[in-house]
Amino acid sequence: MKLKRSSRLVDMTHYLLQHxxxxxxxxxxxxxYASAKSSISEDLVIIKESFETQGIGKLTTVPGASGxxxxLPLVKKEAAEQFLHTLSATLTDTERLLPGGYLYMTDILGDPLTINEIGRLIASAFVTKQVDVIMTMETKGIPLAYATASQLNVPVVIVRRSSRVTEGSTVSINYISGSSxxxxxxxxxxxxxAPGSHVLVIDDFMKAGGTMKGMxxxxxxxxxxxxxxxxxxxxxxxxxKLVDGYLSLLKLGEMDQESDISVEIGNYFDYFQEDDLQ
Incomplete structure (x- = not known):
């Protein structure tokens, strides 16, 4: 279909964001778009500048006949800091404290805008890594895994606590819960x-890391x-923790039923990718 440049730019931007x-x-x-490659190249320069200026991500070029x-979705450091500070402030509400030292986060994990932004942050940290699949444990890690997978354009596999007949034969292991x-x-x-797959493991909450170690x-x-x-x-x-080399967006301080909740930014910026891609 033949489109004007303005319409072409909108459609190209939408396509790239969706893929x-x-x-x-x-x-x-x-x-x-029934357009010359030279015109397409000019359009991509405009989109590239817009993506980088707005902190949406980077448009990288692969030369050659098969290029x-x-x-690549990316988040600017300033935007990431602002989001994590806002999220940590939200989690310090004392009404979120649950018995056993847990924090109520279901509303956050169920909010599309918030969970998608969290997925963007995690994807940004692993943008230069080879990731073929996201793995998570049922159930609260599922929305987080899918939000990240949509930014990395990879599938999700869900580890369950018991097998289901609809999934065929399974591999089962025992693990020791780090906290209990x-x-x-x-x-x-x-x-x-699949054998040889490069797997990114994601979870919503970690105390000792037993579940993540099991995965x-x-x-x-x-x-x-x-x-x-x-x-x-x-x-x-x-x-x-029982695992090493993990990324955490937020860190929950020690607390009890009578204390304030302390939430700070985790080690996210040790993994942060912003200037590694040219």
């Missing part, structure tokens, strides 16, 4: 993870590779 990390050839856009452009020290089980369908052990059972670990909120209560 992050996908290499798109200039020929594809040229045929899509093209790829949109109880032996628990987790299962994943044999078809859920990293499960990955080994499939001959897959661990690409990294990320958690929305970790606690200071248990240290050291």
């Amino acid at each position: 992050p990390h996908k290499l798109v050839s200039l020929s594809f856009f040229s045929e899509r 093209g452009v790829r949109f 020290k109880r032996i628990q089980s987790m299962v994943l369908p044999r078809r859920g993870l 990293t052990n499960l990955i080994k059972e499939f001959d897959a590779e661990l690409a990294g670990c990320a958690v929305l909120v970790e606690t200071k209560e248990v240290s050291p």
